[in-house]
Amino acid sequence: MHAKNRISSSGHSTPSPPASPLRSPRYRHGRKPGRFSPFQPGRTVAHHVAWLLLSVLLRRQGIFLFAPLIYISGMLIYMGTVSFDVVPLVKHRPAPGSVYRSPQVYEKLKIEMNEDYSSADAILTIWKNSYKGGEWRPCVSKPSEGLPESNGYIYVEANGGLNQQRTSVICNAVAVAGYLNATLLIPNFHFHSIWRDPSKFKDIYDEDYFISALENNVQVVDKIPEYIMERFDHNLTNVYNFKIKAWSSIQYYRDEVLPKLLEEKIIRISPFANRLSFDAPPAVQRLRCLANYEALRFSSTILSLGETLVARMKKLSANTGGKYVSVHLRFEEDMVAFSCCVFDGGEQEKEDMKNARERGWKGKFTKPDRVIRPGAIRINGKCPLTPLEVGLMLRGMGFGNNTYIFLASGKIYNAEKTMAPLLDMFPNLQTKQMLASEEELAPYK
Numbered sequence: 001m002h003a004k005n006r007i008s009s010s011g012h013s014t015p016s017p018p019a020s021p022l023r024s025p026r027y028r029h030g031r032k033p034g035r036f037s038p039f040q041p042g043r044t045v046a047h048h049v050a051w052l053l054l055s056v057l058l059r060r061q062g063i064f065l066f067a068p069l070i071y072i073s074g075m076l077i078y079m080g081t082v083s084f085d086v087v088p089l090v091k092h093r094p095a096p097g098s099v100y101r102s103p104q105v106y107e108k109l110k111i112e113m114n115e116d117y118s119s120a121d122a123i124l125t126i127w128k129n130s131y132k133g134g135e136w137r138p139c140v141s142k143p144s145e146g147l148p149e150s151n152g153y154i155y156v157e158a159n160g161g162l163n164q165q166r167t168s169v170i171c172n173a174v175a176v177a178g179y180l181n182a183t184l185l186i187p188n189f190h191f192h193s194i195w196r197d198p199s200k201f202k203d204i205y206d207e208d209y210f211i212s213a214l215e216n217n218v219q220v221v222d223k224i225p226e227y228i229m230e231r232f233d234h235n236l237t238n239v240y241n242f243k244i245k246a247w248s249s250i251q252y253y254r255d256e257v258l259p260k261l262l263e264e265k266i267i268r269i270s271p272f273a274n275r276l277s278f279d280a281p282p283a284v285q286r287l288r289c290l291a292n293y294e295a296l297r298f299s300s301t302i303l304s305l306g307e308t309l310v311a312r313m314k315k316l317s318a319n320t321g322g323k324y325v326s327v328h329l330r331f332e333e334d335m336v337a338f339s340c341c342v343f344d345g346g347e348q349e350k351e352d353m354k355n356a357r358e359r360g361w362k363g364k365f366t367k368p369d370r371v372i373r374p375g376a377i378r379i380n381g382k383c384p385l386t387p388l389e390v391g392l393m394l395r396g397m398g399f400g401n402n403t404y405i406f407l408a409s410g411k412i413y414n415a416e417k418t419m420a421p422l423l424d425m426f427p428n429l430q431t432k433q434m435l436a437s438e439e440e441l442a443p444y445k
Helices: 025-029 045-059 063-080 102-114 121-128 162-179 207-213 226-232 250-264 282-295 300-316 333-339 346-360 374-379 387-397 415-425 438-444
Strands: 153-158 183-185 266-269 325-327 405-407
Touching: 102 387, 102 415, 153 162, 162 183, 162 250, 162 282, 207 282, 250 266, 300 438, 325 387, 333 346, 387 415
Parallel strands: 153 183, 153 266, 325 405
Antiparallel strands: none
């Protein structure tokens, strides 16, 4: 058999295509009963419409190629009708205690305070509730035995204001020196950039009494022996300066500072404010207490003025048996600025505090890694009390509006605004300036 050629031998004619098959009789004559039909009885209009749409899509399958384009076009049209400038506002409620609300508290209590007709006995009642059955006891004891040979000398430089120099420098220096069995050199006070006070230790405290009061606990001297100073050309700035992080543990001094002290026989720590943790063993706390309440006594000139002011305050408080309240508000611009707390001064207050921080501590609060959270600071109780809050505290303690309050006012920030509520609560408010003459106060300004 020969293979069949699909092309005609003549090359001029093409075979006719085969005839198309006849359509199925069921499409020509109707569907069999029981098959799905859009017009079957009992169907709703919704069923008919859905069936028609489905059959159109099935018959025109090409429409699925355009479905993405149709969807995208519809979304573009929809988004063009929506304004993206209008976004939902999410209001975050501040955490309880994170906002300064003392003025609102004062307004709620003001009526009750004005109706307070407490007698003069109110202040006397407060003083009756003494510690442990009416007896005040000393917090320290004085050992009589001597001290072992010293491990070396510690020289600290005090920064900060008077209160910070006393509690966080002098008391801590005594505690550290005693713990390390070292000899403490009388602390040197930095010249403060804000207060601009050139006073030295002996100008504020009784230096001789300080040394003698600590003699059986910590050896204190007013100068370093010559044979040691010769090594440093008689210049204490040449002494090795130990940089210590704030709130360091007493164990750090034992493990890190003591070896260097034994090696050098003298070390310098500058700055020293707040360089010892509050969490210390009882023996260290005892030395702190001893320094603060026993060894530190004001110089004779300051002590004399203080006794004069106390006598005048007792005299003015004769109707309460000589009992009175003395308060140092400490609501000063530098303290408010350093705290980073927010009160109710608005944008002007924020700008004032920002400028004050930059003047006093240039760059300290603007470091890239420094995050200031005023709400968290307030919740942690680290915001200074305003004059208003001091008044609320005193009233809560039971002092009536007839109580004599004596203020060591200082430079109160925004005094015109913050002092008004305190004057409302205590009409008998007195200040240090009212108790002493300009001549008496001149040496301390």
